[in-house]
Amino acid sequence: MRRVIHLSDLHFGRTDPAIIEPLIAQIHELQPDLVVVSGDLTQRARSSQFRQARQFLDALPTPQLVVPGNHDVPLFNVAARLLQPLRKYKRHITPDLQPLYVDDEIAVVGINTARSLTIQDGRVNDRQIELARRELAAVGDHLVKIIVTHHPFDLPPGPQHHGLVGQALPAMRAFALCGADLLLAGHVHASSAVSSAARYRIAGYSALVVQAGTATSTRGRGEANSFNVLQIEAHQIVVHRLGWRAEERAFGLDASQTFVQRGSEWFEQLADGQIATDP
Structure with a gap:
């Protein structure tokens, strides 16, 4: 069994300072095998904010897998946004925009969905999709295969203020070919965990799609930091x-959900031990 901590939308530059130290201490207590951060480490991609994010990451357990978000691209510096959108991210966080982590039980691929030509939307391109497919296809099927992006492949219930990541459907079809089990994302500042079957009708295949809320930002959008x-x-x-x-x-614990795999499909296991088979 592997324990993975999933953080997202840190937004250094607009954080609640009361949360930082307790969060670091609690993550250490949990003794994770991997810490995943699914983007938006900063509020406005300023150097000082990236330095704060770097200090935070350095205080967390390792190994870590981190991907950028749209807030990690400069908003007001148009030249930097168009010509070197992730220069500061690569300098302070990591130069690897498609990181890979593999151990004896899990294989995790990160994909950069942040783009310079849009304010908040993101997308994956054909090259990124194919690289992720090849990397996950190359590991054994006994491993649980995980994709990490900032922009989501599904959306939590309720009013929607964001769209899906661009090229979501072709990406999901490629993920079906390599047997991706779990998709981790953030961006919407709301938590959820659902099967992909309701949104993507791919015969014989579904993944578990998990969204993280904002761990440290004051931009909670009605949900407590989580x-x-x-x-x-x-x-x-x-x-x-x-x-x-x-x-x-x-x-503190707000909710727990258990999902089980049958064949190449993931289903939620209900309190009575039955599985939810209807998408």
């Missing part, structure tokens, strides 16, 4: 959402 703890093993993934308790200065 992060996900995933317990991952072959054919079963448990998603725990931990929400901030200001009065306790700690994160």
